[in-house]
Amino acid sequence: MNKISVIIKREYITRVRKKSFIIMTILAPILMAAIIIVPTLVMMNQGGEFKKIAVIEDNSDLFKGVIKNTKDAEFVYLENTKVEDLKKTFEKAGYYGILYISPELVNTPNAAYIISKKQPPIGLLQYIENSLKKEIERQKLLAYKIENLDDIMKNVETNVSVQTKKLDESGNEQGTSTGIAMALAYILGFLMYMLVFIFGAQVMRGVIEEKTSRVVEVIISSVKPVQLMMGKIIGIALVGLTQFMIWIILTIGIVGIVKTSILPKSGITEMSQTMPQNLMSGNQPVAGKAQTAEMSPQLAEFSKLFDSAMHQRWGLIIVCFVFYFVTGYLLYASVFAAIGSAVDNETETQQFMLPVTIPIILGLMVAMGTMQNPESSLSFWCSMIPLTSPIVMMARIPFDVPPWQIAISMVIMLVTFAAFVWMAAKIYRTGILMYGKKTSWKEMWKWLRYSG
């Protein structure tokens, strides 16, 4: 036991001291936090600077006044002006761009264009397209000569925004955000996939390194091969958990700091105005503080998202994550160790990697599907099958999985992982001392049955 701890220590320390480890550990949470924060901020402040746009039509006034002004953009309809003439001077005249509409637009969808120095925001384009489309539809409908068309149109116009409510155990309605659960499922499933894969592959590389550098023979004259294998696997697992813990703490920390510095009223305008702009393109001038009042409902939305995220059962998620990480990782890592022991160099691992990779990829794909439909039977079975359950179950948990399902899945996982470790140890023991022979699956099967 004492010797295993010496091995674990070496595996842990040599890896944690590596530059690549330190960089990844610090960089990843910043990226994670950015993934969480940036889209929210961008959503809150889509328009950016106020835009004045010149609208020019060719010899007609079909679309005059069709595009209504918004809080972000003003549309100035210019008559008797040629695009060619304005092209050179529109910036000086204070315009963001020129929208040209040809009368052909009714029949040709791409007969309109916008000229500007900068790439116009998608939101603006969608708004213009929508307005023009509605107008054309309206005019086409007019051709049918329906009475009171305008009234009918007004009457028909509808806005839909589906709210989700979920019944909890006691029958109370809870406001939930499917978006948060989905994002969480995605992050957890993907994180699990990455950790199992990255650290499992590290185990394999470590084994190959020991085998090709022939260190292994010296070591196993001091300790049992199984001790060496488990020492390596555990050491690397601790590296993974260390990284994971630092990631959680840093991500929560960064998100928390951003949240508290955005939400207090004093800091609202400045943060929400400057941050996304600075992130997207640093040279845009900061717009005025005119929109403070309109921000509030959006901020409330932002805050609601945060609260919804905070209402997830984090305790359960973290416990399950650690369990599935440890067992899933041990399962795959021992398979990776066995593969590493069977080959002479990394290029030879290909033929063995494929069958191992397939269940992981499958797990990830099912996990993605799980986010659309967490109760599907495919998701259910894949969260029971031990090769895919670490990834799929983690993706299901944010959507509330019955405890008995988690329990069964965990038991199956424990049994399977014990069996895999046992088999891998047998293959490993023989494999690490075999050189120069191309190993086949059949060969590995034979090693499984060697005595000692």
Add this chain to the structure above:
Amino acid sequence: MALFEAKNVTKQYGNQLALDNVSISVPEQCIYGLLGPNGAGKTTLIRIINQITGPDTGELFLNGKKLMPADVQLIGYLPEERGLYKKMKVGEQALYFAQLKGLSKAEAMKRLKYWFKKLDIIDWWGKKVEELSKGMQQKVQFVTTVLHEPKLLIFDEPFTGFDPLNTKIVKNEILFLRERGATIIFSTHNMESVEELCDNITLIDKAKTILEGSVHEIRSKWAANEYDLVFEGDVKIEGNGHYNILKQQKDNNKSIFRLKTTGDINTNDILQTAIKSGNIISFNPALPSMNEIFIRVVEARN
């Protein structure tokens, strides 16, 4: 008393028999040569002694007691295919191996300093292994093998990669370790060093023991009927009913003949005939080199 004994060890890998009923007995403080052509089963035997693999049948004894897993502390092993972690620092690595052999960190540190100074590699303590020459790495590995002062040392080709000077240094260290009470199993293809160092040998070929005993006895036995006869100047002699001439050569105004006697004949009889042919400088029983014995024994079986 034998420090180490292997009795009737058999080991099979799949259909291939690696060791067939092999027994060795290594006396205390002996340097014991384990010889044999490539693929004979030496490495398998060494791995079994190190408990890296177990025998299918047969028993192993250390100090008269059955070999136990805990006995790895009492054994030091320098494998033929040796290696170190390339990216790890020399000192850290040596400490790691010492701790795996059960030494405490402080004790390992003390002994490492002693050995590193002794072998003149202390300056390399903080360097990464990949920066060291092959000979340096071998020295580091030698130190890690002997550091825990094992009773039984197993060296598999310990001199490959060393220049003649370092070979001499390591040879002396091995003899020194023996003086201090260690018993050494020594596997090599270098027969000169066998003659120089080994007290006893076992020769394994195709999984079986084919020759064993003390080096001196083996050489004498194989030399039983052979003599080297040296004349001054250019001399010719021919075989007769008493002896045949195996080979002859002229060298530095000397004529050297290797004679093999036929049947029981007194050496004086040979000399009496030979003395008539010229001026005899020397007449010795010819001890065949271990090299010759090795080749003859193994070839005879093929």
